[in-house]
Amino acid sequence: MSNKGGDTEFHHALKVHSELCTGCIHCMAVCPTRAIRVRNGKAMIIANRCVDCGECYRSCPVSAIGVEQDDLNMIFGFKTRAILIPSVLIGLFSHKIPVTAIYSALGKIGFTHVYQVGNTIDMVLDAYREFRLANKQRPLISSFCPAIVRLIQVRFPSLVDNIMRVNPPIDMSALYYRKKLLSEGNDAKDIGLFYATPCAAKIAAIKSPVGETESVITGVINMNYLYNKIQGYLQRDEVDQEMPVTDNLLSPAGILWSLTRGETIHSEKRALPVDGIRNVTEILENVENGKLDSVDFLELRACDEGCAGGILMSGNRFLNVERLRKLASSVEKNKENNTAKLSDGYISLKEHSFLGNIEPRNIEKLDENVSAAMKKMKRKRRLMCFLPGFDCGACGAPDCQTLAEDIVQGRAQISHCIFMQQQMINQKLLSQEKATKITGEIWGAERLEKNCNKTGAEDENK
Amino acid sequence: MQYKYKIAGGDFANAGTVASSVKKTLRQLNIDHSISKRVVIALYEGEVNVVAHAYSGIIDVEIENGRIRILISDRGPGIPDIPKAMEEGYSTASPQVREMGFGAGMGLSNMKKNSDIMNITSTPGEGTAVELITYLEPNE
Numbered sequence: 031m032s033n034k035g036g037d038t039e040f041h042h043a044l045k046v047h048s049e050l051c052t053g054c055i056h057c058m059a060v061c062p063t064r065a066i067r068v069r070n071g072k073a074m075i076i077a078n079r080c081v082d083c084g085e086c087y088r089s090c091p092v093s094a095i096g097v098e099q100d101d102l103n104m105i106f107g108f109k110t111r112a113i114l115i116p117s118v119l120i121g122l123f124s125h126k127i128p129v130t131a132i133y134s135a136l137g138k139i140g141f142t143h144v145y146q147v148g149n150t151i152d153m154v155l156d157a158y159r160e161f162r163l164a165n166k167q168r169p170l171i172s173s174f175c176p177a178i179v180r181l182i183q184v185r186f187p188s189l190v191d192n193i194m195r196v197n198p199p200i201d202m203s204a205l206y207y208r209k210k211l212l213s214e215g216n217d218a219k220d221i222g223l224f225y226a227t228p229c230a231a232k233i234a235a236i237k238s239p240v241g242e243t244e245s246v247i248t249g250v251i252n253m254n255y256l257y258n259k260i261q262g263y264l265q266r267d268e269v270d271q272e273m274p275v276t277d278n279l280l281s282p283a284g285i286l287w288s289l290t291r292g293e294t295i296h297s298e299k300r301a302l303p304v305d306g307i308r309n310v311t312e313i314l315e316n317v318e319n320g321k322l323d324s325v326d327f328l329e330l331r332a333c334d335e336g337c338a339g340g341i342l343m344s345g346n347r348f349l350n351v352e353r354l355r356k357l358a359s360s361v362e363k364n365k366e367n368n369t370a371k372l373s374d375g376y377i378s379l380k381e382h383s384f385l386g387n388i389e390p391r392n393i394e395k396l397d398e399n400v401s402a403a404m405k406k407m408k409r410k411r412r413l414m415c416f417l418p419g420f421d422c423g424a425c426g427a428p429d430c431q432t433l434a435e436d437i438v439q440g441r442a443q444i445s446h447c448i449f450m451q452q453q454m455i456n457q458k459l460l461s462q463e464k465a466t467k468i469t470g471e472i473w474g475a476e477r478l479e480k481n482c483n484k485t486g487a488e489d490e491n492k
Numbered sequence: 493m494q495y496k497y498k499i500a501g502g503d504f505a506n507a508g509t510v511a512s513s514v515k516k517t518l519r520q521l522n523i524d525h526s527i528s529k530r531v532v533i534a535l536y537e538g539e540v541n542v543v544a545h546a547y548s549g550i551i552d553v554e555i556e557n558g559r560i561r562i563l564i565s566d567r568g569p570g571i572p573d574i575p576k577a578m579e580e581g582y583s584t585a586s587p588q589v590r591e592m593g594f595g596a597g598m599g600l601s602n603m604k605k606n607s608d609i610m611n612i613t614s615t616p617g618e619g620t621a622v623e624l625i626t627y628l629e630p631n632e
Contacts, residue, residue: 188525319511320533395522400628403521404555408493435520 042080043098043233044087048072050094052484053473055423057086057095062307063184063393067436068426071474079393081180082234083307083332084341091485097230097342100249102259105140108222108248110211112143114203115226117285118337120357121350122257127264129357130273135263137274139256141224143211144274148284150202150379155283155296157196157383162326169302169317169325170194172293173385176235177332178310186314187390194327195385199287200225200232201239202379204246209377222248226256228288228340231332253342282358288337289351291329299326305339307332396438406438413437418449426472446472495553499542501568504592507543510551511536514562521555523628531560531626534606537599538564538622544589545569546619555628559608562624570616578604 053071065079066086073086073094087095105111113136120129133144162170171192173179182189197205204223211221227233227250236245263269286292294301302325304313310330316322333339338350396410397403413434421429425446427436436442444450445460445468454460470477482489495517497510511532518528535551542549546568554561571577580601583590600622604610609625 187519188529315512316508318515318529318532319508319536321508321536390525392519392522392525394516394519396520398522400522404493407517407521411493 040077040080041234041238042075042077043082043230043237044075044080044084045096045098046073046075047094047096050092052092052094053477054091054484055428056089056091058423058428060085060089061428062181062311064428064432066428068423068472070471071477078391079184081177081184082229082231083177083181084230085307087230087341097252098233099252099255100224102139102251102255104249105222105224109220110143110216111141111222111224112145112207112211113141113224113226113251114145114147114200114207114247116147116200116228116288116337117280117354117357118228118288118340118343118350119226119253119256120285121338121354122253122343122345123260123264123353125353125356131264131269132260133273133276134269134271135260137272138263138268139259141274143207144276145203145207146280146284147200147203147225148281148287149277149279150199150206151281151284151287153202153206153379153383154196154199154287158194158296161194161196161384167192169322169328171317171328171330174198174288174293174329175231175331175333177229177231177307178330179235179388180231181307181310181332182314183388183391184393185311186318187392189314189317190388190390192317193388195388197383197385199284200236200247201245202383205379205382206377208246209379213377224249224251226251226253228253228337228343229333230341253340254344257344280361282362285354285358285361289354290331290334290336292336293329294327297327300324301327301329303329303331305331305336306334396435409438410434413444416444416450416453417447422448424448424472443468493555495555497551497553499539499549499551499566501543501545501547501549501566504543507540508536510539514553517555518560527626527628530606531562531624534603534624534626535562535564537603537606538562538624541599541622542566542568544585558629559625559627562607563621564624565619565621567619570618570620571612571614572616574612574614 051072053068053073055068057073058066058068062083062085063079063081065076066073067076087097120132123132136144169192171182171189171194173194173196179193182193204225208221208223212218223246225236225247233250236247236250239245283296290305291303294303304310310332313328313330335347335351338347343350395403396406414430417430417434419430425433425442425448427433427442433442433447437444445454445465451460451465451468455462455465495514499510514535515528515532518531539551542564546566549564549566552563576582578600603622603624607624607626611623612620614620
């Protein structure tokens with residue numbers, strides 16, 4: 031167990047492509063941690079506030095929010111190229127396409143081994159049981175969704191002790207399969223272990239894990255990119271009987287785990303599944319008020335329908351869920367024929383099952399020092415008497431309260447508010463030239479010039 | 493710093509909004525989260541008490557001099573026997589209120605547990621005032 035985490039460094043998988051961004055503020059309005067501001071006509075993400083949930087990515091009308099990924103060619107630097115896939119990858123394809131065809135396509139892409147992330151669920155469940163017995167906090171909150179773990183750290187710091195500090199399946203499986211490949215005689219330097227990710231949060235978690243030892247995953251491939259590649263092989267009919275190495279460990283629990291209710295179905299006590307980041311925020315508010323003490327376990331996921339609704343998932347999340355539920359019940363029916371078990375050639379991960387401390391990192395504090403924070407708070411409340419209060423976003427902050435907080439922390443000025451600007455000009459506290467310059471600093475100097483390069487704009491008389 | 497909130501008796505749908513708002517303030521003031529947790533739980537109980545028993549109430553929150561002082565005063569039936577009301581499990585809540593998941597008789601004792609100082613004064617037939625004081629530094 032190590033104590034990584036805290037304030038040190040945050041890796042984010044979401045990036046603003048400035049050349050594409052039109053500064054339209056859609057993302058700023060939806061961000062659940064108020065991490066976005068507009069400066070120079072472009073959205074910018076405040077690193078320590080961002081939880082990589084991907085709401086900005088979903089809302090961007092010009093696809094200016096990008097998700098970083100590793101170059102697929104990097105896999106060829108390794109002799110053994112294993113890919114860990116979440117079950118929702120299978121759900122992307124029609125039920126007419128057999129799982130073996132998808133595996134074959136992954137082989138054609140260049141992977142030598144294909145394993146399902148959900149294969150280590152039994153180990154995760156063992157660790158859950160152990161953690162429950164050793165910890166009195168209730169409700170316990172699943173550590174599965176990395177965006178939620180980060181949301182709790184920054185917005186609900188008093189609830190970090192409620193997080194079930196158990197390694198999620200992706201990390202367990204990565205550890206398990208790395209050990210397995212080593213035990214089969216592969217050289218450590220020859221093993222490349224890759225993960226097909228449905229979302230940005232998982233990338234961020236892998237690149238800078240919270241409360242966890244270093245990740246054993248070599249690289250991350252985005253699901254939408256992989257989907258296109260696989261679909262290409264399927265459409266061109268280039269899949270065959272040749273398959274990468276795999277195992278036969280797929281269980282219904284493993285298939286369903288990342289979907290909504292995937293965890294709570296294993297709970298014997300009162301457990302609540304909640305999906306969608308806004309719903310999660312609401313339920314966490316309730317937990318903080320001490321209203322949910324009689325709930326034993328909370329399964330919280332940032333995306334609707336869990337990972338099937340991840341931002342990098344193509345297709346329809348409900349069809350994905352439907353396919354996986356069918357797959358799970360057919361695996362259940364054929365259970366008698368399926369004799370493979372994780373315990374065959376058991377590799378113990380007991381010492382790796384648990385996460386270290388998860389540090390709270392309150393982003394809402396106005397100052398580290400309480401009395402300085404009080405002064406800033408008083409000033410903020412006074413400022414709110416003057417700001418218009420209808421949250422137009424024209425100052426480059428999502429709402430008036432956030433602008434006021436930015437001002438008292440020295441990150442913005444009163445004159446950033448266009449209404450205050452008018453007042454200041456009227457009272458001769460600000461010149462028109464200066465006001466125009468300020469607006470230019472927020473919205474970019476050319477913002478008010480004619481520009482047909484936006485949705486719905488076209489000038490046929492030019 | 494002073495905050496004032498009004499609460500309407502019987503408005504269970506909004507019970508907890510004062511606690512949520514105060515919680516947000518304490519977070520912005522960077523108050524140790526183990527302390528703000530206690531404050532919020534005590535305040536939430538107090539808020540629910542007013543909603544469940546009184547006709548209307550006012551919550552005054554004062555954060556000053558290293559402590560948070562919450563004064564919950566209501567117009568309502570009052571508490572005839574305060575020591576009895578403090579007992580865990582004692583409740584005068586109506587069956588309807590209990591059905592909504594409130595009125596388990598833990599309110600006042602929970603408030604005492606989650607504050608450093610608690611004072612109650614009550615006049616039967618007029619109303620009740622509960623003062624909750626909690627210090628903002630762990631060992632003050």
